[in-house]
Amino acid sequence: MNERTAARPKRVTIDDLATAAGVSRQTVSRAINDKGEIDPSTRRRILDIARSLGYRPNRFARAMVHQDEVTLGLLVPNIVNPYFPEVADGVLEAASALGWHVVMHRTRATLDGELGAVKLMARQVDAFVGYLGHPEAVREARDSGLPFALLDGEVLDALAPEEAAVGRVEVDLESGVRQALAHLVQLGHRRIGLIDAGGTAQPSPRGRHFDHCAREFGLSLGPGLRRPGRNSVEGGQRAMGELLDENPGVTAVLAYNDLVALGAVRAVRGRGLRVPEHCSVVGFDGLSVAALVDPPLTTLHIDKQRLGAESVRLAAAALADPGVVPERVVVRPELVVRESTGAAAV
The missing domain is CATH 1.10.260.40 (lambda repressor-like DNA-binding domains)
Structure with missing residues (x-):
């Protein structure tokens, strides 16, 4: 110390x-x-x-009397993945409607990055919203005395109930995975793989839902059908290549997100195969770029504007009344079918 x-x-x-x-x-x-x-x-x-x-009292309480400006902090893991700027746009839109300023910090999704950002924000802002993936960072946020709301509350599962009493805005990942698999099964696919993210054999939450939903649909979960990879286009390309090497009979894949899906499409084409004739590809997140690539990407669209707006609403409620009961908001993805999925090859 x-x-x-x-x-x-x-x-x-x-x-x-x-x-x-x-x-x-x-x-x-x-x-x-x-x-x-x-x-x-x-x-x-x-x-x-x-x-x-x-x-x-927090600065917001003083602002109610002195008409000071309110500053909201926003924590994001990175700004390279277009997902986070799209969520940030929703935060900025909602904060602007309230006359608030927004400052953003990048955490790199590391423990040190998250702890440093929370400590810095405690001196700069009236409340904050965003992504925290480490229990220690959530505890630091609670100890700061600032109202805050999480975007993605998976980390709260590792905390005691009293520590997990935090406002959160989450994506219904299970619903999204189930919609994707139902779509592919309807098209006749039975050998469906998942390109996960995280770079380890330990499944992500999307990976766990994939395993569960695949069993519901009676799908094979043979060796190598869930491939770990990095959360990037290059990571998706590499993992898809490994998947095709180990399971040449796979006819469809669900990717961790749209960036990974774009890498998967690149890998399929690199083998002299076509999407979707030889292998269908489904993304997740619904990035704007997904409609612009060739072929346009079937994806689970998440209303990222709403994610940002809801997090601001929860922060505003906590600022107005520190005793407010924390709320959990769940946003359901919607399947958008485009040309990257088609009937399974016979």
Whole structure:
């Protein structure tokens, strides 16, 4: 621990006040925001405890009185994958409608990157939204005392229930995988592979749903049908080549996302084969570029504007009332059928 870290005291949160006063978060919120529906003596006791602990209301509360501008933080893993800029556009649109400023930090999806971004935001913003993939980063976010909402709440599964009480906006991945497999099965495909992401044999959440849904459809899960790969066009191309080497009879693949799917198409063509005549390819995410490639990509479209807008809505609710019950919003992907899928070769 360096001197700067040691000198920075932990911010007192609503949860700290609730514990010290022996009351609920909602009661503390009513006391701090003078909303009534609370006994005056209880309110005075809570405010006394807040003063003794050095509690500082967030900047949004001061903005309500002083008309200061509100700043929202946005955390994204990277800006190379077009998915995240499209989500960011939804955040910017919703924040702009509220008159808020937005600052963005890239985390690279590493623990150090996420912890550093959260600590930096604690000094710069009134609330934040975005992607955190490490439990330690979520704990740091809670300890910051800032309202925040997660985009993709898979990390919360690794936390205790009280730590996982966080607003979140999630994609219904299982629904998306099931739609893709149903589409391919209807076209006559039985040897369907998955190009996963992560670079390890451990399946991603999409990979786990693939295994589960494939069994529902009675599909083979033979060796090598789920190939790990990197989350990139090049990673998709390499993994698809390995899949074709090990399973030359595969007639369709579901890719982790559209970038990986574009790599898969490149690999199929590199073997002198055609998409979809020899192998159908389905992407995931519904990037704008998916409609512009050749052949246009069948994909699970995710409303990324809505993801961003919903995360801002949750952050605004937490800013207005720190005692608000965290909400979980689930966005369902929609299958968009284009020319990269067709009937299974006989």
